Amino acid sequence: MTVAVLWFRKSLRLHDNEALTWACSSDEVDSILPIYIFDEGEIDGGGEALGFNRIKFTEQALKDLDSGLRKELGICLKIFSGDYQEVLKKIVTGIGGERVCLAYEYCSEPRIRDAEDALKDWFGISESFRTISFPARHTLLDIEEVVGSKDYKKPNSMKDMERIFRRHFDVNSMGFYEVGDPLPVPNNSKPLTDAYSSVNCLEISDLERIIMETYPERSDNTQYFPGGETEALERLRNKVTDRRQFVNEFRKPNTISTNSEDDPREPSTTGLSAYLSSGCLSIRMLWRECESSYLSGSHTKPPESLHGQMMFREMFYLLSRSVENWDSDVGNDSCIEVAWDDFDREKIMAWETGSTGYPYIDAMMRQLDETGWMHHLGRHAVSCFLTRGQLWQNWTHGRDVFERKLVDSDWALNNGNWLWLAGVAPFSMPYYRIYNPCPDSKSSLNVETVNAEFIRYWVPELRSFPSKYIFEPHLAPISIQKSAGCMIGDDYPLPIVDRKQSRKENLIRFKASREK
């Protein structure tokens, strides 16, 4: 008897899941145990490591996965918490007397690869145990294969990515890369094994309780981005499959950072990032849906197109695997050293809580806190403001806040984009291109300025302010502040720094760091 322990990590889905497909169809597997493990510290000890939106999203994704497994395959998900290695060893030895195969999807993060290496050694102690890893499901490219190839050079641009794609994928007669088809949901199930009794598992209701206890103030919240494969497939249909014109004309730099005009929470882009980073949606599925749309007529191309966005995603995955100390500002050859100011709690807190006195920045940060998401150009603006633009704080502080709060939080992408925006990496935008935190209608941040509904929604103190002053309310005459019912300095903060002065000083400091 062989038991396949299916370790769900990033592919929280039934479709395009190679490990699941293998376990369901392989003759050598007699029964299956699908598991998910919260790493030590993620939900025990208070659970604040994952912000409310992240943990809630994960809980909903697991619930949806469990119900999909039950409905389609008659098996259910078991959830654990603790040190990966310890939990897995207990599960595997608890199964006792059987042959056990631990199956999982490849993951490029160093701390997880380290845990895997240690596990592989441990699994080697018995002929009854083995591990099997499936390489390229979370990305289009097989990361290890590309990074290990003789001619691999770290990519810094879309041109480099086109070169890598051409080398690793065939191109079909329509001119598209052959990235492979997403796998269907398997239908030939195996029974669930119940021989894992030595480890306590968590019920979904335990997760709900932990979240309520950790975030009591959020108990009435409904999530704008609910987790799960069901939601992912619905958003894919609504935003991509059924919107060919949107897909074919998609140019990322033209999308509006202040969201849809009729809903200040709904992205002008696809809003699929959280579903991709958790693996509720397969990247291959999104790629192929866009391709189907492109076949219907003329369409935009990388870097601006949706395929281009996915190629940026691949680029950061490759870099995160090939740049040492990717998540650090020390010993990272993709990060120049900058003499940032010491951690300034007051400034960081004002930034994080959306009380800098700059309404566009504050609206973006409050949106992040409330929904766990922010438009890409909003992310540009707030990260530039925190680092080389105004506050001169180390990018790693902002990265940490994003990591905790983003529903799409992704180690490879979050670090890569912070490096990009802080101006410190070879692939960064020019350091002297600093965003104005008080954008006007011509700003490349693409802000809706006529009605300014986005600011009114997220910064309700300014709800009655005239649009003319709403992006820089401290410049409004006192009479206007009075009639709008919001006195700047009392009801809404004065700017924490002078934006023009800080910009000027920081440009000089950044130039000096580069020259050094």
Ligand SMILES: Cc1cc2nc3c(=O)[nH]c(=O)nc-3n(C[C@H](O)[C@H](O)[C@H](O)COP(=O)(O)OP(=O)(O)OC[C@H]3O[C@@H](n4cnc5c(N)ncnc54)[C@H](O)[C@@H]3O)c2cc1C
């Ligand atoms: C400072 C900063 C931090 C970021 N942190 C993250 C993060 O932790 N996780 C994350 O998924 N994205 C991150 N991004 C990238 C980008 O902002 C989001 O992927 C995008 O806004 C998600 O919205 P969407 O799904 O509507 O994107 P769309 O424009 O619809 O793009 C489709 C998909 O392409 C991928 N993509 C798009 N832009 C990028 C990009 N610049 N880099 C890598 N992949 C991209 C995403 O998977 C996205 O879902 C960050 C950007 C910045 C500037």
